[in-house]
Amino acid sequence: MTSLPYLSIQHVTKTFGSFTALNDITVDVSKGQFTCLLGPSGCGKTTLMRIIAGLEQPDQGCVIVNGNDITSLPAGERNVGMVFQSYALFPNMSASQNIAFALKGKLSKSEITEKTKEMLDLVGLTHLKDRYPVQLSGGQQQRVALARAIALSPDFLLLDEPLSALDAKVRHKLRKELRELQEKLGITTIMVTHDQEEALTMADQIVVMNDAEIEQIGSPRDVYQVPASPFVADFIGSVNLIPLQDDRVMAIRPEYIQIQPSQVEGSVPAIVQQVEFRGIYSRVYLKLTNQAWVDKEVSVDVLDHDASHLNLARQSVVHLLMPERRLIHFT
Amino acid sequence: MMHSRKKTQSYGVNERHQVVWLIVLAILMFVSIGFPLFQLFRKAFIDSKTLELGFSNFITYFQTPSLSHSIINTLNISLWTTAISVVLAFIFAYAMARTGIAAKPLFRYIAMLPLFTPTMMHGIGLTYLFGNQGLFTTGFFGWLPFSFDIHLYGSIGIIISEVIYTFPQAFLILSISLAVTDYRMYEAAETMGVGKISQFFHITLPSVKFGVISTCFVCFTLSFTDFGAPKVVGGQYNVLATDIFKQVIGQQNMSMGAVVGMILIVPSICSFIVDRIISRKQQGTFTAKSTVYVIKKSRMRDLWLTLYCSLISGCIVLLFAAVGFASMVKIWPYNLTLTFDHYRFYNAAGAGLSPFFNSVTMSFYTAIIGTAVIFFIAYMTEKIRLFAPLRQLLYFLAMIPLALPGIVIGLAFIFFFNLPNNPLHFIYNTMTILVLANIVHFFSVNFLSATTALKQLDKEMEQAADSMNVSFYRTFFRITVPMCMPAITGMMVYLFVNSMVTVSALVFLYGTDLKPASVAIVNMEDAGDVAEAAAMSMLILLLNLGVKGGYEGVVALINKHRSKRSDKLRIKANSLNSIKDSVGVDAHV
Structure with a gap:
C-alpha cells in the first residue's frame, strides 16, 4: 500500500546571489511522521525549513501539502506552527499572553482562555503562566514557544534547532518530552538540527544534507548502518x-x-x-x-x-x- | 520542465498593506526630501538670467570677492572651533571616563547645558561678558582698576560661541569612544612593564582614533553651518550661513543663496562618507569578551582634572548665569535692579509671549508626528521581509537629511513649496511647513536610533507572528512599539528639545503670525532688545531642562518599578537610551 505523501517538496532550488543554498531538493514526508533535516551549518537545511514555512520563496520547485500546491501561499495562510531557534517569545508578554497572542480574533474569548489553559497544561507550565520570558529558564521558554506554535492546531510543526540553546542535561530531557508530545498529538513534524545524536534519537526519517544537496534520506538505522556516501558515514557517528x-x-x-x-x-x-x-x-x-x-x-x-x-x-x-x-x- | 518556472509568493493581507504603506511612505519622503532638494540643485545649476544649465552661478559667486571671501572666513572659524573644541572635550571626556574625580554627574550635566539652548544664547552670553558693555570689558562695571577687551565681535566671538555649541556634542561622542575599550590590553601592557604615558599613546589614543575623527567632522560641520552665533557676535565678519540669509531674505537673490547652500553641504557629505568608512572599519574592535576599564587611584591626576573640569564647567555656568542675570535686570549695566519686565516682551513688536507658545506647539507636533513617522519608516525598512528594493529606496531617502544643514533644508523648502504651481503651496507660512522642516531636519539621527533599537529586537519575533497569521499592525503595536518604548520616548524628547532651539531652517519658513521663539530671539537681538532676547533664551532653556529632567525622572521611576519584574529589561532600556544619546548628537545644525 502506497499512500500519497502528506508534505512533498519537489525540485526546490534556492540561490542567494551567487550562493546556492538549495539545489534541486526533493523530499516527501508522511502524515504524523517526525523528520529531521540534518547537516552541517550552511548546508541549506534552515533555508529549506523557511521555504516550507513560507518565510523564503524558492527560485524553482514547489511545496505540496495534502495534494495542494502551497508554494505561492503567504506564510500566514499556511497554517504551520514554528518554533524558532531563539524561540522568538515576545518579551513584553507573559507565558500565557504569548500563547494567546495569535489566537485573538480567531477564537472567542472563552475559547482562547480554554485553549491557553490546555496548552500550558500540555507542556506542564500551568504554574508559571504569568511569568515573563526573562523569568523562565531556557527549557521553559522552549516549552512556551512550543505551546504557542501548536495552539493554532497547525497542519504541521516546524522546529528550527529547538534544543541547541539548552544545556546538555535539559536537552536530553526535552528530546524525550518533545518526541512524546509529538506522538501524542500525531502532528507531522520537521526539525532542523546539526546534532546527529538528536536526529538519531528523535526522528522517524532523517534527511542528511550537505552543500545544498541531499545526501541520503532514510530511517535513523539506515543512515547509520547503510550510509549512502562517505560524507553521511562520517557525519553521523x-x-x-x-x-x-x-x-x-x-x-x-x-x-x-x-x-x-x-x-x-x-x-x-x-x-x-x-x-x-x-x-x-x-x-x-x-x-x-x-x-x-x-x-x-x-x-x-x-x-x-x-x-x-x-x-x-x-x-x-x-x-x-x-x-x-x-x-x-x-x- | 514543469517545475522550472519560478513561483512568486502571492501577497497575504499583511503583504498587501505593507506594500501600500511602503509606496505611501516613499511618496511622502520624495515630496518632503527629494523634490525640495531637486529644486535647490536646479536653482544652483540653472543660470538665473539665461536659464541655461551649468556652473554660471558658481562662476559669478567665485568672481564676487565679497561673497567668496566668506568661504575663507567660514573655514577659518570651523578649523579653529574644531581644534579647540575637540581638545577641550577630549580632556573633559577622559576625566569622566578614565579617572576617579568626584561630582562627575554634575560636571556631565553642566557640559550638556549648551545642547538645550539656541546658539544665539551663547552669543548673547558672550556679549554680556565680553561685549562693549560686558562684565570683563568694563572691568566689572568699573569696580576693578583694570579691564580687558577681547574684541569679541568678529571671528573671536564666533569661534568662542561655536566652541561652546560644539563642546557637548564632541564630549558625547568622545565619551562613548572612551567608554568602549578592552581593559585586558591595559593589563597586558602592565605585565610587560609599559609606562602610563606610553599606554596612553599606544593603547588609549589608537582605540579612540575613529571617535576623534568623527568628532572632528561633527564639530567642523556644525560650526561650518551654524547661523545663530555669527548672527549675534559676527559683526562685520561674514560667514556662509549669514550670507545665505542676506542673499535670500535681503536681496532676494535665490541663485546665489542656492550656490552657498551647495557649498554648505560639502562638509556634511564628506563627514557622511568618512563616517560610513569608519563604521565599517570599527566593527569587531570591541567583542563580547572585552572587559571593562578599571579606574586606578591617582591623586595627582584626579586633582588636576578636577581643576580642569571645574574651570570648563565654571565658564559654562558663568555664561548662562550672565544671560539669566541680564534678563532680570532693568538696564545692563547701568541699572542692575532686578525686574521681570523683560519677560513680558513689551518691546518685541507686540508679539509678547506668543513666539514662545508657537515654538512649544511646533515642537510638540514635531515630537509626536515626527516620532510616529520616523519610527514607522524605520520599522518598514528594518522589519519587513519582502520588497527589498522599495525598502532600500526608503533607507536611502532617510539617510539624505544627515548631509543637510538646517539652513539648506529651509532654503530647499522655500524653493519647492513656494513654487506657484505646487499644489502644496498652501502649507507655505503655516505650522505644517515648520513641523515638516523640523522632522526632515532631525530625521536621519532619529531614524538611526530607531533602527538601532529595532535591530536589537530578535528578528525572528516578526517571523513568528507572521507564521501565526497575526496582522502586522497588531505585531507592531503590541510587540514592537512596547519593546522600543525607551527609544521612542527618547526620540520624542530629542525632537522636542531640538525643535525648541533650532533656528536655521525656520528662519526662511515662518509666517509673520507664527514666529517661533528662536527666530524671535534673532529679531529682538537685531533690534537691540538684547535683554528680551536673553529672557526668551532663558525660557527655552528652562522648558527644555524641564522636559528632559521630567523625562529622566519618569524613566528612573519606571526602571525602579520594572526592576521588580526583571533586571534584564531595565538594562536593555538603559543601553538603548545611551545609544540614543550617543547617536543623537550630530543633527542640530
Whole structure:
C-alpha cells in the first residue's frame, strides 16, 4: 500500500546571489511522521525549513501539502506552527499572553482562555503562566514557544534547532518530552538540527544534507548502518574511511572492529598509538602496518570490560578483525 | 520542465498593506526630501538670467570677492572651533571616563547645558561678558582698576560661541569612544612593564582614533553651518550661513543663496562618507569578551582634572548665569535692579509671549508626528521581509537629511513649496511647513536610533507572528512599539528639545503670525532688545531642562518599578537610551 505523501517538496532550488543554498531538493514526508533535516551549518537545511514555512520563496520547485500546491501561499495562510531557534517569545508578554497572542480574533474569548489553559497544561507550565520570558529558564521558554506554535492546531510543526540553546542535561530531557508530545498529538513534524545524536534519537526519517544537496534520506538505522556516501558515514557517528584501489573507499565504524591479541584469519596487524578512556568504552587509535595500508590511522571502540583483557599499551602490536558484513563500500 | 518556472509568493493581507504603506511612505519622503532638494540643485545649476544649465552661478559667486571671501572666513572659524573644541572635550571626556574625580554627574550635566539652548544664547552670553558693555570689558562695571577687551565681535566671538555649541556634542561622542575599550590590553601592557604615558599613546589614543575623527567632522560641520552665533557676535565678519540669509531674505537673490547652500553641504557629505568608512572599519574592535576599564587611584591626576573640569564647567555656568542675570535686570549695566519686565516682551513688536507658545506647539507636533513617522519608516525598512528594493529606496531617502544643514533644508523648502504651481503651496507660512522642516531636519539621527533599537529586537519575533497569521499592525503595536518604548520616548524628547532651539531652517519658513521663539530671539537681538532676547533664551532653556529632567525622572521611576519584574529589561532600556544619546548628537545644525 502506497499512500500519497502528506508534505512533498519537489525540485526546490534556492540561490542567494551567487550562493546556492538549495539545489534541486526533493523530499516527501508522511502524515504524523517526525523528520529531521540534518547537516552541517550552511548546508541549506534552515533555508529549506523557511521555504516550507513560507518565510523564503524558492527560485524553482514547489511545496505540496495534502495534494495542494502551497508554494505561492503567504506564510500566514499556511497554517504551520514554528518554533524558532531563539524561540522568538515576545518579551513584553507573559507565558500565557504569548500563547494567546495569535489566537485573538480567531477564537472567542472563552475559547482562547480554554485553549491557553490546555496548552500550558500540555507542556506542564500551568504554574508559571504569568511569568515573563526573562523569568523562565531556557527549557521553559522552549516549552512556551512550543505551546504557542501548536495552539493554532497547525497542519504541521516546524522546529528550527529547538534544543541547541539548552544545556546538555535539559536537552536530553526535552528530546524525550518533545518526541512524546509529538506522538501524542500525531502532528507531522520537521526539525532542523546539526546534532546527529538528536536526529538519531528523535526522528522517524532523517534527511542528511550537505552543500545544498541531499545526501541520503532514510530511517535513523539506515543512515547509520547503510550510509549512502562517505560524507553521511562520517557525519553521523564515527567512521574509519579506508581507501582501496581505483578510488574506491571502504568504511567501518569503530565499534565494529574487533581487536585480537594474536593473528587470526583475515586480521590485519596494527600498532597502538593512544587510548582514550570514555567511560563505558575506550577509543583506541592505531596505525595499520600491513603493506596495503601502511601507516593508515584507524580508531576502534572497545568496551572497558574487554579492554582490560587486552594489552593496549602504547606501541604494542595487536590484530584487527573487520567483519565483512560491517564493511561499507563506496565507489 | 514543469517545475522550472519560478513561483512568486502571492501577497497575504499583511503583504498587501505593507506594500501600500511602503509606496505611501516613499511618496511622502520624495515630496518632503527629494523634490525640495531637486529644486535647490536646479536653482544652483540653472543660470538665473539665461536659464541655461551649468556652473554660471558658481562662476559669478567665485568672481564676487565679497561673497567668496566668506568661504575663507567660514573655514577659518570651523578649523579653529574644531581644534579647540575637540581638545577641550577630549580632556573633559577622559576625566569622566578614565579617572576617579568626584561630582562627575554634575560636571556631565553642566557640559550638556549648551545642547538645550539656541546658539544665539551663547552669543548673547558672550556679549554680556565680553561685549562693549560686558562684565570683563568694563572691568566689572568699573569696580576693578583694570579691564580687558577681547574684541569679541568678529571671528573671536564666533569661534568662542561655536566652541561652546560644539563642546557637548564632541564630549558625547568622545565619551562613548572612551567608554568602549578592552581593559585586558591595559593589563597586558602592565605585565610587560609599559609606562602610563606610553599606554596612553599606544593603547588609549589608537582605540579612540575613529571617535576623534568623527568628532572632528561633527564639530567642523556644525560650526561650518551654524547661523545663530555669527548672527549675534559676527559683526562685520561674514560667514556662509549669514550670507545665505542676506542673499535670500535681503536681496532676494535665490541663485546665489542656492550656490552657498551647495557649498554648505560639502562638509556634511564628506563627514557622511568618512563616517560610513569608519563604521565599517570599527566593527569587531570591541567583542563580547572585552572587559571593562578599571579606574586606578591617582591623586595627582584626579586633582588636576578636577581643576580642569571645574574651570570648563565654571565658564559654562558663568555664561548662562550672565544671560539669566541680564534678563532680570532693568538696564545692563547701568541699572542692575532686578525686574521681570523683560519677560513680558513689551518691546518685541507686540508679539509678547506668543513666539514662545508657537515654538512649544511646533515642537510638540514635531515630537509626536515626527516620532510616529520616523519610527514607522524605520520599522518598514528594518522589519519587513519582502520588497527589498522599495525598502532600500526608503533607507536611502532617510539617510539624505544627515548631509543637510538646517539652513539648506529651509532654503530647499522655500524653493519647492513656494513654487506657484505646487499644489502644496498652501502649507507655505503655516505650522505644517515648520513641523515638516523640523522632522526632515532631525530625521536621519532619529531614524538611526530607531533602527538601532529595532535591530536589537530578535528578528525572528516578526517571523513568528507572521507564521501565526497575526496582522502586522497588531505585531507592531503590541510587540514592537512596547519593546522600543525607551527609544521612542527618547526620540520624542530629542525632537522636542531640538525643535525648541533650532533656528536655521525656520528662519526662511515662518509666517509673520507664527514666529517661533528662536527666530524671535534673532529679531529682538537685531533690534537691540538684547535683554528680551536673553529672557526668551532663558525660557527655552528652562522648558527644555524641564522636559528632559521630567523625562529622566519618569524613566528612573519606571526602571525602579520594572526592576521588580526583571533586571534584564531595565538594562536593555538603559543601553538603548545611551545609544540614543550617543547617536543623537550630530543633527542640530
